[in-house]
Amino acid sequence: MWTFITASAIFFTFDPTRSAKVPDRVLGKSKGVLNVDGYSGYNTVTVPEKRRRAGCSWTTT
8 A cells, every 4th residue: 555645635546566666657757755665666766856765764773
């Protein structure tokens, strides 16, 4: 399940993969921030001319 949030809407879509094709298809040529993990498959949709990558980082002790 994918969730996309804007200032005025929340959009859900299902796709059985975590492929970059999903956010690329939904977001198109929009700009902004994509909150994703470190999976390299998202590199194509988080390039400087499209959108910035945001995510959480965690460490184990």
